[in-house]
Amino acid sequence: MTESGAWWREGIFYQIYPRSFQDSDGDGVGDITGIIHRLPHLMTLGVDAIWLSPIFTSPMADFGYDIADYTGIDPLFGTMDDFDALVKAAHDGGLKLILDLVPNHTSDQHSWFLQARQSRDDPHRDWYIWRDPAADGGPPNNWLSEFGGSAWQFDTETGQYYYHAFLAQQPDLNWRNPAVRAAIYNVMRFWLGKGVDGFRVDVIWHLIKDAEFRDNPANPDYHGERPPHEQILSRYSADQPEVHEVVAEMRAVVDEFDDRVLIGEIYLPLERLMTYFGKDLGGAHLPFNFALLSAPWHARDIERIVADYEAALPPGAWPNWVLGNHDRPRVASRVGAEQARVAAMLLLTLRGTPTLYYGDEIGMHQVPIAPAQVRDPFEKNVPGIGVGRDGCRTPMQWSALAQAGFTQAVPWLTVADDYTHENVVNLSADLRSILNLYRALIRLRKTHRVLATGSYRPVAAQGDLLLYRREGDGEVLTIALNLADEPVSIATEGSGLAGTILLSTWLDRDGERIDGALDLRGNEGVVIGRSA
Template sequence: MAESIKPWWQHGVFYQIYPRSFQDSNADGVGDIRGIIDRLPYLQALGVDAIWLSPIFPSPMADFGYDISDYTGIDRLFGSMGDFEALLDAAHAGGLKVILDLVPNHTSDQHPWFLESRRSKDNPKRDWYIWRDPTTDGGPPNNWLSEFGGSAWNYDASTAQYYYHAFLSQQPDLNWRNPAVRHAIQDVMRFWLRKGVDGFRVDVIWHLIKDAEFRDNPLNSAFQEGRPPHERLSPLHSTDQPEVHDVIAEMRRVIDEFDSRVLIGEIYLPPERLVTYYGRDLGGAQLPFNFALLSAPWNARSIEKIIHDYEGALPAGAWPNWVLGNHDRPRVASRVGHDQARVAAMLLLTLRGTPTLYYGDELGMRQVAIAPDQVRDPFEKNVPDIGVGRDGCRTPMQWDATRYAGFSTSTPWLPVAKDSVHENVVNLAADMRSILSLYKALIGLRRKLPLLQLGDYVPVTADGDLLLYRRERSGSSLTIALNLGDQPVSIASGAARLSGTILLSTFPDRARETIEGGLDLRGNEGVIIDTSGIYAG
C-alpha cells in the first residue's frame, strides 16, 4: 500500500484526554467539553492527530464515567450534546480526529437495562446481564474476584440470585452471549459513528465473554503480597475466552460500515495473547493496545526484549502500537525519573507503530501524592494501603502558574500538583530545552519523516544501558540511540552505522551535529541520527 493511502491511524499520534482533568470552562472544578474546545489550539500546536476522550456519557460517577447509565447521551457535568457536536466540528476543522471511550463490558446499576433486568427473573432483559443461583450453602456461584476488591458476585435479595461484576458492584457485567446485547451495543456504535466520531477505544475488551460453565478460577502461583487481592487468582475462566473474537469481529464489521474509522481495544495480556485480538484475517481490533511499556523494568535489555517479543508475535499485516501512560497507571515521569522521561518520549515516538500520549506527559507531569481525605478513586478506597490509587495520575492539567494551574478558577476535583507553579504549559513552551519542546520537536520530526511513521524496525546489537535500533525503508535509514542510564556511554561505529547527522537529541545542543565513526552519549541522552544523508539539509 502506498504511503499516501495508508490509514490515518497508522501514521497518526493519539492523545488521551481525561475530561474531568483537562480544562474547566464553567468554574465547577471539573473539566468539560467546552474546556476541551478552548484547548484545541494547544493540541494542534503540539502536533497530535487524534484525541481520545475518556467517558463523557451520563453516569452516577461511581467509577467516574466507567459506569454508564445512558450510552447515547452526554453527562451534564461535561456539557450537552450540542457541546459535543461543536467539539466534533471544531476538532475536524482543525485536522483532529475524535475517539470515544466505549464501555460495553458493564453498565451502571442505574442503567434502564439493569433496572429492568433486576425487576424479576422473567423480565425480558433478565438475560442481558449475568445472573446465577447461589450455591447450596447460599454463597456466590464461584470464586471469581472483583478487580476492585472482594467477590465479583453481588447478591440481589429481591430475586434471590447473584449478578456478576468484574469491577464495582455498581457496574454489573452485560451478558455478551446474548445476541440482543450485541445488537444493542452495535446500535450505540452506529449512533456515534453517524455523528462523525472517528472510532472507539473499547474498555476491557478481553473481558466481554466469560466461561459458559462458570468454573472456578485457579490460584495464581506467582501472586506476591502487596499486589491487588484479585491477583490471587488467575482469570482463566473470567477473561480472554476464545468466543470473544467473534464479538470483536462483529464490532469491527460495524466500524467498517463507515469510512476511515478505527477500533482500539484495551487489553492487558502478554504479547502472544494480545496479538490474537487483531482477529482472524485481521478482522478484529485494528489497534489492540500494547501496554508493555507501562510496567516494564526501565532498563535497555528489558525494553529491547519487549520490542523483540512484540514485533515477533505480530501477525502478517498487523500494525503495532505503543503506550507510555494512561489514566490507570502511575505517570511515566515518576516511573522512570524526570530525566529518563525525555528518553522515554524519544522511544515512544520513534518505535514502529502508532503512539498514544497521555495528557500532561508532554509536560513531564509527575504522580501526585493524594492525602487520605482527598482520595476519590474507588479502587483505592476498596483496596487501601498498597498503592493502587489512580487519582495521582488524573490530577488537573498544568496550564500556567495561577492558583489552580489555569485548569479552573474554583477548587478542582483533585488537587493540582505543587510543581505546577514552574512545570506548566506557559513556562515550558517558552523554554526550548523543556520536555514540552522536545515532544513538539519529536512529533514534528515524525510528521516530516516517513521513515519514522512507516519504516521497518531493525534492532542493532548493544549492551549495558544502551538501546539501539534503526528505522529503514527503501534504502534509507535512521538510527536511534538511547541511553537508559545516567552515566555516559561511548559507541563505536561498527554495525550501528554511526556516521551521519544528528537530527534531534534529548539535549537541544546537538542538533545538526555531524558524527563519524562513533558516538558519545551523555547520561539520560537519546539521539536520532540520519545515517543516509537524505535529511541532512
C-alpha cells in the same frame, strides 16, 4: 482507503481524561467546552487524534466507566450541542476524535438493569449475568472483583446474584445474548453517525465469560502486596475463545463507516494479545500494547520487549506503543524526570502508532494523594498497597495561575505542587523543555516519514545503551538512547552510526556530524540521519 495507508497507522493519539483537562464552567471538573478551548495546544503539539475517556451519562461511581445512558452526554461535561461543537472543532483543526466505549458493563442505574432486577421474568433479565446462590447460600463461584471482594452481588428482591467484574454498581452485560450485542452495536452506529472516528473499547477481553461458570484456579505467584483479585487467575472469567466473534462483529460495525478505527484495551500476555487482531486481521485494528507500562527501565529489557512484540505480530498487523494512561502511574515518576525525555524519544521513534497521555508532554509526575482526598474507588476498596489511580489523573498544568489555569474553583483532585513552574506556558518559553522536545519529536516524525512507516532493525549494544534503526524511503535513521546516568562513547567506524544528528533529547545538537565516535551524555538520546 486501504489499511496500509490508513490514517491511524501514521497518526499520533493523545488521551484526554476529561475531568482533568480544562474546566470552563467553574465547578472544578473539566468539560467538553474546556477541551474545545484547549484544542490549539494539541494542534501546536502536532498530534493527530484525541481519545476521550467517557463523557456519557453516569452516576460517576467509577468516574464515567459506569454508564447510565450510552447515547447521552453527562451534564457534568456539557450537552450534546457541546459535543457536536467539539467534533466540528476537532475536525476543522485536523484532529480525529475517538470515544471510549464501555460495553462490558453498565451502571446499576441504567434503565436496562433497573428493568432486569425487577423480576426473573423481565425481558431484560438475560441482558445481565444472574446465577442462583451456591448450596451454602453464598456466591455461585470464586470469581473476584478487580476492585476488591467477590464479583457477585446478591439481589434480595429476586434471590439471585449478579456478576460484576468491577464495582457492584457496574453489573456486567451478558454478551452471549444477541439482543445485548445488537443494542451496543447500535450505540456504536449512533456515535459513528455523529462523526466520531472510532472507539477505544474498555476491557474488551472481559466481554465473554465461561458458559459453565467454573471456578478460577489459584494464582501460584500471588503475594500479599498485590491486589486481592490476583489471588486467582482469570481463566474462566475473561479472554474466552468466543470473545473473538464479538470483536469481529464490532469491527464489522466500524467498517460500515469510512476510515474509522477500533482500538482494544487488553491486558494479556503477548501471545494472547495477538489473537485480538482477529482472523485475517478482522479484529481490532490496534489491540493496545501496554508492555512499556510495566517494563523494567533497562536497555536490554526494552530491547527484548520490542523484539518479542515485533516477532509475535501476525503478518500485516500494525504495532502500537503506550507510555501512560489513566490507570497507571505517570511515566516521569516511573523512570525519572531526565529519563522521561528518553522515553519520549523511544515512544515516538519505534515502529507503530504511539499514544500519549495528557500531561506527559510537560513531564507531569504521579501526585501523592492524602487519604482524606482519595477519590478512586479502587483505592478506597483496596487501600494501603498503592493501587490508587488518582495520582495520574490530576488537573492539567496550563499556567502559573491559581489551580494551574485548570479551574477558578476548587478542583476535583488536587493540583501538583510544582505547577507554578512546570506548566504549558512556562515550558513553551523554555526552548529546551520536555514540551518542546515532544513538539520537535512529532515534527521529526512527520518530516521523516520513515519514522512512521519504515522498518525496525535492532542494533547490537551493551549495558544501558539501546540502539535501533528505522529504514525506508531511501533513508536510514539510527536512534541511540542512553538509559543510564553515566555518559557513553560508541565507535562509529563500521557500525553504520555515522551521519548527522537530527535531534537530541536535550535539543542542543541538531546538525552535529557524527564520524568516528558518538558521545552520549547520561540520560541522552539522539536520532542520527543518513541516506540509505
